[in-house]
Amino acid sequence: xxxxxxxxxxxxxxxxxxxxxxxxxxxxxxxxxxxxxxxxxxxxxxxxxxxxxxxxxxxxxxxxxxxxxxxxxxxxxxxxxxxxxxxxxxxxxxxxxxxxxxxxxxxxxxxxxxxxxxxxxxxxxxxxxxxxxxxxxxxxxxxxxxxxxxxxxxxxxxxxxxxxxxxxxxxxxxxxxxxxxxxxxxxxxxxxxxxxxxxxxxxxxxxxxxxxxxxxxxxxxxxxxxxxxxxxxxxxxxxxxxxxxxxxxxxxxxxxxxxxxxxxxxxxxxxxxxxxxxxxxxxxxxx
Amino acid sequence: xxxxxxxxxxxxxxxxxxxxxxxxxxxxxxxxxxxxxxxxxxxxxxxxxxxxxxxxxxxxxxxxxxxxxxxxxxxxxxxxx
Ligand SMILES: [Fe+2]
Ligand SMILES: [Fe+2]
Numbered sequence: 165x166x167x168x169x170x171x172x173x174x175x176x177x178x179x180x181x182x183x184x185x186x187x188x189x190x191x192x193x194x195x196x197x198x199x200x201x202x203x204x205x206x207x208x209x210x211x212x213x214x215x216x217x218x219x220x221x222x223x224x225x226x227x228x229x230x231x232x233x234x235x236x237x238x239x240x241x242x243x244x245x246x247x248x249x250x251x252x253x254x255x256x257x258x259x260x261x262x263x264x265x266x267x268x269x270x271x272x273x274x275x276x277x278x279x280x281x282x283x284x285x286x287x288x289x290x291x292x293x294x295x296x297x298x299x300x301x302x303x304x305x306x307x308x309x310x311x312x313x314x315x316x317x318x319x320x321x322x323x324x325x326x327x328x329x330x331x332x333x334x335x336x337x338x339x340x341x342x343x344x345x346x347x348x349x350x351x352x353x354x355x356x357x358x359x360x361x362x363x364x365x366x367x368x369x370x371x372x373x374x375x376x377x378x379x380x381x382x383x384x385x386x387x388x389x390x391x392x393x394x395x396x397x398x399x400x401x402x403x404x405x406x407x408x409x410x411x412x413x414x415x416x417x418x419x420x421x422x423x424x425x426x427x428x429x430x431x432x433x434x435x436x437x438x439x440x441x442x443x444x445x446x447x448x449x450x451x
Numbered sequence: 452x453x454x455x456x457x458x459x460x461x462x463x464x465x466x467x468x469x470x471x472x473x474x475x476x477x478x479x480x481x482x483x484x485x486x487x488x489x490x491x492x493x494x495x496x497x498x499x500x501x502x503x504x505x506x507x508x509x510x511x512x513x514x515x516x517x518x519x520x521x522x523x524x525x526x527x528x529x530x531x532x
Binding site: 295297301401 | 482488489490492493494496497498500501506509514517
């Protein structure tokens with residue numbers, strides 16, 4: 165935990181230095197020009213399908229806009245759960261004060277992200293797509309719930325950050341969308357550094373006390389979490405809003421298309437490799 | 452059997468070939484017996500929206516409503532069956 169405390173202190177310093185005010189930082193135009201891109205075409209969930217290729221450019225841009233609303237909605241729902249879990253871990257048991265100090269920044273930054281994503285969704289999409297993920301009740305061994313929470317944070321943030329990094333510097337995109345992605349990435353780089361260290365340290369602390377059944381449960385739980393996180397990137401409501409009348413069939417097709425699976429594998433590779441490397445996962449989940 | 456219940460039943464059997472149709476009743480505890488996983492629940496919600504042509508009431512998306520075929524239909528049928 166000493167190494168962790170040192171890292172947390174550094175990250176807190178960085179958060180103070182880069183303290184930001186999204187209310188001043190973002191200007192929100194009344195409307196968005198629909199002849200521009202609001203999501204990178206290659207990251208659209210239907211990219212690689214013939215149905216996507218058959219769209220003309222204005223239709224692709226319309227789909228891209230709704231994909232942006234979905235992506236920002238995924239962020240909102242993930243961050244909402246994140247904030248709850250972070251709050252629970254403030255001043256937690258015998259954790260060092262440095263950890264609480266950084267968790268305050270983490271929580272503060274997530275709350276601000278949510279306001280940015282929420283403003284975009286409400287102002288331009290007039291909605292936030294519903295969250296259809298559900299946590300099923302389950303028992304935990306000692307230390308298991310803490311580990312799983314921070315491991316999930318890493319998974320969720322790694323996937324999101326891949327998109328943020330790609331779109332933060334994508335000159336094809338509307339400047340507001342670039343800005344939101346870049347803004348989020350700037351904070352997420354710190355969150356990821358912290359989440360990776362903390363989940364590893366919790367695993368090293370507790371895994372030796374877990375039996376085989378618990379370890380197998382951890383593997384299954386994390387695999388399920390990655391898959392269900394990815395599921396949200398394929399949203400039939402998006403396809404319906406973009407004008408497709410076969411949105412459910414399209415959702416099924418996209419999910420099982422080899423090109424889309426290859427995309428999920430490529431985007432998840434970093435994060436899965438990290439878990440495998442440190443024994444937090446024992447096998448690559450089927451995506 | 453109501454139409455929705457029949458559709459959900461067929462969906463469960465086609466998604467989980469290991470499940471024996473002869474023993475799957477309206478009261479079979481789907482989560483307890485691990486017939487439905489958390490990922491399949493997300494799928495099932497989208498299926499319910501698809502066959503009924505309208506979004507589910509998101510307030511009803513709670514584990515207890517996925518207990519059995521009966522509870523699923525009671526919670527999610529768009530029109531009383
Ligand atoms: Fe965030
Ligand atoms: Fe974050």
